Amino acid sequence: NAGVTQTPKFRVLKTGQSMTLLCAQDMNHEYMYWYRQDPGMGLRLIHYSVGEGTTAKGEVPDGYNVSRLKKQNFLLGLESAAPSQTSVYFCASSYSRGQETQYFGPGTRLLVL
Amino acid sequence: AQKITQTQPGMFVQEKEAVTLDCTYDTSDQSYGLFWYKQPSSGEMIFLIYQGSYDEQNATEGRYSLNFQKASKSANLVISASQLGDSAMYFCAMREGKDSNYQLIWGAGTKLIIKP
Numbered sequence: 667n668a669g670v671t672q673t674p675k676f677r678v679l680k681t682g683q684s685m686t687l688l689c690a691q692d693m694n695h696e697y698m699y700w701y702r703q704d705p706g707m708g709l710r711l712i713h714y715s716v717g718e719g720t721t722a723k724g725e726v727p728d729g730y731n732v733s734r735l736k737k738q739n740f741l742l743g744l745e746s747a748a749p750s751q752t753s754v755y756f757c758a759s760s761y762s763r764g765q766e767t768q769y770f771g772p773g774t775r776l777l778v779l
Numbered sequence: 780a781q782k783i784t785q786t787q788p789g790m791f792v793q794e795k796e797a798v799t800l801d802c803t804y805d806t807s808d809q810s811y812g813l814f815w816y817k818q819p820s821s822g823e824m825i826f827l828i829y830q831g832s833y834d835e836q837n838a839t840e841g842r843y844s845l846n847f848q849k850a851s852k853s854a855n856l857v858i859s860a861s862q863l864g865d866s867a868m869y870f871c872a873m874r875e876g877k878d879s880n881y882q883l884i885w886g887a888g889t890k891l892i893i894k895p
Binding site: 699706707708709710711714724725754756758767768769770771772773 | 814816822823824870872883886887888
């Protein structure tokens with residue numbers, strides 16, 4: 667099993683450009699999450715999904731959109747990138763709300779110039 | 780108000796010594812869970828240990844144990860016999876009950892450096 671994978675691993679964008687980060691999991695997990703990690707701070711939840719076709723806002727959703735068209739994939743979109751979105755983005759998944767552990771992908775480092 | 784507080788931004792510990800990483804939390808829920816994750820310099824987040832609020836015994840996983848003090852709302856991570864490979868960032872996180880939709884709330888982390 668690959669677990670949770672993320673593509674790309676690293677990306678540089680210019681302000682105003684758009685991009686999509688892909689997260690895929692092969693553990694048949696219901697719940698999936700997108701976090702961002704900034705220096706000196708813990709992870710902050712951007713959006714999450716409790717199942718295929720559903721999404722919900724987390725703590726810092728502004729400037730991001732998500733889609734969960736297939737159970738195994740969770741996409742994070744930036745429509746018009748801003749320098750404040752420079753961060754490391756982590757995807758995670760968990761089996762259900764009753765399954766406590768979230769399993770993380772390796773992260774995507776995004777630099778917005 | 781901070782829901783998860785890790786008061787030690789950084790720690791230096793001699794190899795083979797035990798180390799305690801502090802975590803205090805704030806919640807009004809009766810049902811909640813506490814987690815510790817490790818993030819080495821390579822960047823991945825590795826789950827270490829979990830403690831449920833109704834668990835009567837402190838959680839243990841190999842060299843990791845969680846010192847859970849419900850009354851004082853602390854969930855300190857104890858690493859016994861530290862190793863050089865334990866050098867990493869350590870994050871404490873909390874899952875509150877259903878009203879929060881089971882989201883994880885994270886502390887700012889503690890950077891642990893093990894000295895040879």
